[in-house]
Amino acid sequence: xxxxxxxxxxxxxxxxxxxxxxxxxxRGDAARNRARVLDxxxxxxxxxxxEVQMEQIAKRAGVGVGTLYRNFPTKQAxxxxxxxxxxxxxxxxxxxxxxxxxxxxxxxxxxxRTAEDMAGDAGLCHxxxxxxxxxxxxxxxxxxxxxxxxxxxxxVGAIRSDVSVADFQAILGGLSAAIAQTEKWxxxxxxxxTGLRAPAQPCP
Amino acid sequence: xxxxxxxxxxxxxxxxxxxxxxxxxxRGDAARNRARVLDxxxxxxxxxxxEVQMEQIAKRAGVGVGTLYRNFPTKQAxxxxxxxxxxxxxxxxxxxxxxxxxxxxxxxxxxxRTAEDMAGDAGLCHxxxxxxxxxxxxxxxxxxxxxxxxxxxxxVGAIRSDVSVADFQAILGGLSAAIAQTEKWxxxxxxxxTGLRAPAQPCP
DNA sequence: TTTGAAGTGGAAGTCGAATTCCGCTTCCGG
DNA sequence: CCGGAAGCGGAATTCGACTTCCACTTCAAA
Numbered sequence: 409x410x411x412x413x414x415x416x417x418x419x420x421x422x423x424x425x426x427x428x429x430x431x432x433x434x435r436g437d438a439a440r441n442r443a444r445v446l447d448x449x450x451x452x453x454x455x456x457x458x459e460v461q462m463e464q465i466a467k468r469a470g471v472g473v474g475t476l477y478r479n480f481p482t483k484q485a486x487x488x489x490x491x492x493x494x495x496x497x498x499x500x501x502x503x504x505x506x507x508x509x510x511x512x513x514x515x516x517x518x519x520x521r522t523a524e525d526m527a528g529d530a531g532l533c534h535x536x537x538x539x540x541x542x543x544x545x546x547x548x549x550x551x552x553x554x555x556x557x558x559x560x561x562x563x564v565g566a567i568r569s570d571v572s573v574a575d576f577q578a579i580l581g582g583l584s585a586a587i588a589q590t591e592k593w594x595x596x597x598x599x600x601x602t603g604l605r606a607p608a609q610p611c612p
Numbered sequence: 613x614x615x616x617x618x619x620x621x622x623x624x625x626x627x628x629x630x631x632x633x634x635x636x637x638x639r640g641d642a643a644r645n646r647a648r649v650l651d652x653x654x655x656x657x658x659x660x661x662x663e664v665q666m667e668q669i670a671k672r673a674g675v676g677v678g679t680l681y682r683n684f685p686t687k688q689a690x691x692x693x694x695x696x697x698x699x700x701x702x703x704x705x706x707x708x709x710x711x712x713x714x715x716x717x718x719x720x721x722x723x724x725r726t727a728e729d730m731a732g733d734a735g736l737c738h739x740x741x742x743x744x745x746x747x748x749x750x751x752x753x754x755x756x757x758x759x760x761x762x763x764x765x766x767x768v769g770a771i772r773s774d775v776s777v778a779d780f781q782a783i784l785g786g787l788s789a790a791i792a793q794t795e796k797w798x799x800x801x802x803x804x805x806t807g808l809r810a811p812a813q814p815c816p
Numbered sequence: 817t818t819t820g821a822a823g824t825g826g827a828a829g830t831c832g833a834a835t836t837c838c839g840c841t842t843c844c845g846g
Numbered sequence: 847c848c849g850g851a852a853g854c855g856g857a858a859t860t861c862g863a864c865t866t867c868c869a870c871t872t873c874a875a876a
Contacts, residue, residue, distance in 0.1 A: 434852090435842085435843060435844085435851095435852060435853070436843075436844090437842075437843070437852095437853075437854095438843095438852075438853060438854095441853085441854085461832090461833065461834085462833080462834065462835085463833085463834095463856095466855090466856095471854075471855080472854060472855035472856050473834090473835080473855080473856070474835095474836085474837085474838095474853090474854060474855055474856065475853075475854060475855075477834090477835065477836075478852095478853070478854080481835090482834085482835085483833095483834065483835090537741070537789045568803075570799065571799070574794060575794060575796060575799060577793070578790045578791075578793035578794040578796070578800075579790055579800070579803070581789050581790055581792075581793050582786035582787055582788075582789045582790030582791075582793075582800070583786055584786075584789070585741045585785050585786045585788070585789030585790075586782045586783055586785055586786030586789075587782075587786075588785075589781070589782035589785050589786075590778060590779060590782040592779060592782070595774065595775070595779060596782075596783070596786070598807075599783070599804070599807035599808060600803070600807055601807075602806060602807045602809070602811075603802075603803035603804055603805075603806045603807025603808070604803060604807075605806070607806070638822090639821095639822060639823070639872090639873060639874080640873075640874090641822095641823075641824095641872075641873070642822075642823060642824095642873095645823085645824085665862095665863065665864085666863085666864065666865085667826095667863090667864095670825090670826095675824075675825080676824060676825030676826050677825080677826070677864090677865080678823090678824060678825055678826065678865095678866085678867085678868095679823075679824060679825075681864095681865065681866075682822095682823070682824080685865090686864085686865085687863095687864065687865090
């Protein structure tokens, strides 16, 4: 489970590791706080993008900054944790697409769904457009699954054959940037799906 | 002339305005330095995006930061000046498009040309995707001319009728973000042109 | 050539955000 | 109910940009 990196003892600190046993579970209230922080952070990023200040997040979570730093050594680390969760969700979405019988439909649904999600979450947008921003690369699993969706669509002639996963991800990055400017995600998604379709046969 | 805001006396400082006359032209070497700074800044932004530091720019221009600040009171101001020049160039491009007889072709050319320019200049990319970044709104002139290009294309049925200039600008923002990730501008441009085409008639 | 206004470099100051520190509070096993 | 380890808040510190300042050059008009 990627999501709850329960930091009982942040780094192998226990002296005499032969006595280590279980790292002693986090205290109840502490765990609760950690969760609150994560939620607050997610909400904050979703609303205001990546430039929210640690203090804002702390306030929103109803804790002091100290507590933030107890759980995440760095702002980067906090963001990384959120990114992890986002990625997990993305994988779920892709998997749903993979379960749909019609590849073309699946591809379309996936794009629309992604666009919609982006429109509701500035943090997610940053994640996509900001691969350049050094946030984090997409995890291999996600890339692999996405490739499957593309491959299936390609096989049915639903999309051009010269679009690699990397290209597609760059395109999603573009999509997120566009959505960040105007929330017309439906238009953009449609545009993208059409634009990716195999070059228009000249109507024989 | 927008581009050379010759700052002889930055703010109306001359006492006895009745004697003001010409604000006394900038000293030769100073003008040369100003130009160098502008060039260096443009190059720096083009290479490294908007996060270059003032000191970098100064070094690249071969001057001290002091000189930067003599010419531009603020980093923002420097960026704004560059943005102005970029905008002027953009207007020229749009005008070229407007001179082309075939509206559909003109639109396509404009998109491709824009994509190509973006690919060569990270600064330009930031300008487009970063309207969100608060850099500056597009000047009315540019918007108006762009609207013309769109209108003409729309009239010939080359693009969907439900895309406003604002939408189109957001789309260009997206394009720039995509290009910032992979330099495949040709693919992206093609995709965009196709995607914007009026909904595929089902081949009558 | 002289002279002083204009221009220069870059060390020092400022400022906002991230991160650390530590005395006080809260859990929870015995 | 107690003791003390685990957590907590938030003031104080650090850090990394941007911006200011000023003694020192350089230009160019007379």
